[in-house]
Amino acid sequence: MATSATATGQATGDTTGTGTRFNLPTKKDNWARRAPLLPALVFMIIVTQLPFLATLAISFFNWNAFRPDDRHFAWFDNYAQVFTDSDLRKSVFTTIILTVVVVLVSLVLGLGIALLLNRTFFGRGLVRTMIIAPFLIVPVAAALLFKHAIYNPLFGLLNGLLNLVGITGPDWISEFPLASIQVQLIWQWTPFMTLILLAGLQSRPPDILEAASVDGATPWQMFTHLTLPHMRRYLELAGLLGAIYIVQNFDAVFTITSGGLGTANLPYTIYQTLFTAQNYGLASAQGVVVVIGSLIIATFALRSVSSLLKEESTR
Amino acid sequence: MSAQPATVSAPVAAVPPASAPGPKKKGGGWITALTWVVAIIFFIPILWMVLTSFHSEADATQSTPAFFAPLTLEGYRNFFGAAGASPWPPLINSAWASIFSTALVLILAIPAAYALSVRPVRKWSDVMFFFLSTKMLPAVAGLMPIYLIATKIGMLDNIWFMIIIYTSMNLPIAVWMMRSFLADIPPALFEAASLDGANLVQTLRRVIVPIVAPGIAATALICFIFAWNEMLFARVLTGVVAETSPVYLTGFVTSQGQFLAQVCAAATVISLPVLIAGFAAQDKLVQGLSLGAVK
Numbered sequence: 252m253a254t255s256a257t258a259t260g261q262a263t264g265d266t267t268g269t270g271t272r273f274n275l276p277t278k279k280d281n282w283a284r285r286a287p288l289l290p291a292l293v294f295m296i297i298v299t300q301l302p303f304l305a306t307l308a309i310s311f312f313n314w315n316a317f318r319p320d321d322r323h324f325a326w327f328d329n330y331a332q333v334f335t336d337s338d339l340r341k342s343v344f345t346t347i348i349l350t351v352v353v354v355l356v357s358l359v360l361g362l363g364i365a366l367l368l369n370r371t372f373f374g375r376g377l378v379r380t381m382i383i384a385p386f387l388i389v390p391v392a393a394a395l396l397f398k399h400a401i402y403n404p405l406f407g408l409l410n411g412l413l414n415l416v417g418i419t420g421p422d423w424i425s426e427f428p429l430a431s432i433q434v435q436l437i438w439q440w441t442p443f444m445t446l447i448l449l450a451g452l453q454s455r456p457p458d459i460l461e462a463a464s465v466d467g468a469t470p471w472q473m474f475t476h477l478t479l480p481h482m483r484r485y486l487e488l489a490g491l492l493g494a495i496y497i498v499q500n501f502d503a504v505f506t507i508t509s510g511g512l513g514t515a516n517l518p519y520t521i522y523q524t525l526f527t528a529q530n531y532g533l534a535s536a537q538g539v540v541v542v543i544g545s546l547i548i549a550t551f552a553l554r555s556v557s558s559l560l561k562e563e564s565t566r
Numbered sequence: 567m568s569a570q571p572a573t574v575s576a577p578v579a580a581v582p583p584a585s586a587p588g589p590k591k592k593g594g595g596w597i598t599a600l601t602w603v604v605a606i607i608f609f610i611p612i613l614w615m616v617l618t619s620f621h622s623e624a625d626a627t628q629s630t631p632a633f634f635a636p637l638t639l640e641g642y643r644n645f646f647g648a649a650g651a652s653p654w655p656p657l658i659n660s661a662w663a664s665i666f667s668t669a670l671v672l673i674l675a676i677p678a679a680y681a682l683s684v685r686p687v688r689k690w691s692d693v694m695f696f697f698l699s700t701k702m703l704p705a706v707a708g709l710m711p712i713y714l715i716a717t718k719i720g721m722l723d724n725i726w727f728m729i730i731i732y733t734s735m736n737l738p739i740a741v742w743m744m745r746s747f748l749a750d751i752p753p754a755l756f757e758a759a760s761l762d763g764a765n766l767v768q769t770l771r772r773v774i775v776p777i778v779a780p781g782i783a784a785t786a787l788i789c790f791i792f793a794w795n796e797m798l799f800a801r802v803l804t805g806v807v808a809e810t811s812p813v814y815l816t817g818f819v820t821s822q823g824q825f826l827a828q829v830c831a832a833a834t835v836i837s838l839p840v841l842i843a844g845f846a847a848q849d850k851l852v853q854g855l856s857l858g859a860v861k
Contacts, residue, residue, distance in 0.1 A: 284687045287677030287766060291737060292693065294674060298734035299700045305711035367601040372594070378601055380845070381609040387844035388612065391797050391812040392833035395819070396615045399829055406826065408614050411631035438611065443855060450852045450860045488859055499704050501798040502812070506819050518706040518798065525710050526802070538707035549702035553695055 303542065310535035317529050329536035339537065341513070342520040343544075349429065349504075349516055350497045353436045354490050360437065361444025361489065362482070368445070369452040386442035394506035397435040398424065402507075428512035432503050440497065444489045451485030452478070491552050498545070517541055619830035626826040641827030645835065653832065655807075656814035659725050661839075663810060664793040667732035671740045671789050672782065674733070676770065679744035684756055684774075694745065697738035698857070705735070709802060716803055723805040731799050736789040739857060743788070746858025747781030748774065784850030787843040794840055811836045 313325035333339055368379060385393070401408045402423040410420035424431045455478065463473050501518040504510055510519040521541070525534040617633070618626050619642065625635035645653060682690045712731070713722075721727040751774070759769045775782065797812035804813060815836060818829045847854065853861050 281688070284681055284685050286681070288681035288687055288693065291674040291678035291741060292696075295697065295700060295734060295737055298730065299703075299708065302708040302711040302715070303703070305714070306707060309711065309714075364601075364604060367597065367604065370594075370597070370601075372598040372601065374602070378605040380848075381605040383844065383848070383851075384612050384841065385608055387791070387841045388615075388837045389795050389812060389815070389833070389840055391795075391815045392837045393611075395815060395829055396611060396833050399818070399821070399826055400614060400618055401611060403826075406627040406629055408611075408631055411629065414630050438608065441608070446852045447856050447860055450856075454861075485860065488856060492856065495702055499706065501706070505797075506816065509819065518704065521706045521709070522798070522802070525713070531710060531714070534710050538704075538710060541704050542707045545703055549699060552702060553698065 306535045306538045306542075309531055310539045312532045312535075314532040315528075315530045325532065329532045330540070332533055333536045333540050338515070339520060342515050342517050345429070345514060346498060346516040346518075349433060349436075349500070349514075350494055352433050353440060353497050354493045356433070356437050357441040357444045357493060358448075358486060358490050360441045362448050362486070364441065364445045365448035365452055368449055382445055383442045385439050386446075388439070390439065390502040391506055393439055394435055394503045397431070397438075398507045402431055424507060425512065428508045428514045432507050432514055435507060436497060436500065436503055440493055443493060447489040447492075448482065448485055451482050455481050494548075495552070498548075615830045616834055618827055619834045621827050623825060623827050626830070627824075641831035642835075644825065644828040645831040651814075651817075653811070653814055653835070656809045656811045657836070659728075659804075659808055660794055660811040660836075663725055663728045663732055664790045664839075667729045667736065667793050668786050668789040670729065670733045671736045672786060674737055675740035675744050675785070676774070676782070677766070678741050679748050680766070680770065680774065682741065683745045683748040684751070684753075694742065697741050700734075701738045706798065709799065712799070713802055722803060723808045725804075725808040727803060728800060728808060728810065731803070732793040732796060735796065736792055739792070739854075740785050740789055742857035743785045743854050744778070744781065746853065746861075747778045747785075751777055780850065784847045784854050787847035788851070788854040790843050791840050794843075 310329055311324060311326060312322060313328060314322045364382060368375065368382070372378075388396070399407070404410055404420065404422040407423075409423060413420040421427075459477060460473060463477060468476070499518055500516065501522065504514055504516050504519045505522075508514045510516075510523065515523070517537075521534055521537045524530050524537060528534075614631075620637040620639070621632060621635050622638050622640050623644075625632040626641075628635075681687050682694060687693065716722045716724075716727055755773055755777070756769065759773045764772065795812065796810075797816070800810040800813045801816060804810060815832060818825070818832065821829065844851065
């Protein structure tokens, strides 16, 4: 993997491949290698790292846009407020519940659907298309669709169907606010899980399954002993990527409940602190705490992705 | 592909369900039926959205679903026409922001991916993880300083500022995707190019781009989708002038289900580019969404 510069192309300034892979790269060669990377790297550092440093700095200030004259260094005041604020603690809890439920349910549904799709049957292409489609609806549009056209107590589809069989359905969003959001997100993210898990199923070596089947293994034994172990890293990857997006979900919470009825997750709470309370210092401290929390989770996540990358680079 | 063994009834591969006898076939029929039922359940909300968008407002708000109500373009006329603000500026803003940021992402990501796979820099995997880690940090943490910066330099409500934001949002995804596509190219091709004395730009143009064109297309489509969908930053950083389509949609959040046909028409029209892009990228969607980890 290390280097593909086995050619001796010193003819031009760019290709300073040094013959064999055992030679130490020269300084010039290093810069020639780095040059194509630099624009992207510098861009990312400026656009993503500098704002974070700014967040860190602002989090130590007492800074409220409603009182612009009273801006001063406040040490850890904002952090003290973050950790004693019960609304914020609740929103951490809500974020965890929302993410865990949505990721787990869509993973299980996704695995089931992937198993169903991993066969040859009439209309497979069309079925696959229908299953993927929910992932390809603009998230705000999907949330609006569920809020108004499906959950609405008077003329939503859900209660409309219940009406047909003579049942008066509840006001879904006010009675089950968090579940309403979860169901919408599960609907949208199951296709994502299905796609990744289906690719995993299709990468199973078919001969092993046939051998097991010849040896008289039951479908359930084959599932638990062959399919699940093979699928482990695909499940991890799908769950991980899904979690990264769902932890940050803002659109569904904002659209379906506007953060009310105990559904405010962290992104929504920070948004509120910033734009309703205009409290820049507190919002920054919340941001820093969220980043530290994410870093802890991300370390786990990166380790898992890292094993995938290593596997690839040793091929 | 079609020679994949069935999951449960393993040895019988590609036999049409109706013909062969035996209990396994019977089970296969049931499973096919179940698959269709699941697919239809997942598809019903979309079907309902499109159907409602073609109903009159009166039919859309029936308490029993008006499945067979006459179809009309009233919802679309209201969406594009008189009722409320015109959707054209937000649609154009979204197209502008998505297309421009995607182009910028590709211009930055393809050379970067080259420097991370074909002729890798030292510690290339650290760089890969730096890119990835920026996706793992919640974007909302950077929202406030970015808002303050935009205010300070007078870029609030400016679509070019959104283009920069979306470029940074999609660049890590594109670098990971493009690296996985480039890593698939046989090294011999690069050796040949470098023997011919091709420099980086020539290698990119003559060797890499033609081979990974489908990969570049898939990367572009996925970046387009994410940029088109984004709402939080757009809502905070844009207003009257640079409003994007998802922000336009948030205007319907508090409508309490009035104008249901219009809401469905709006949701349909605004989702259409994403549906088209997604199905165009269908073959490579998995590789893209898994950042190249799954093929």
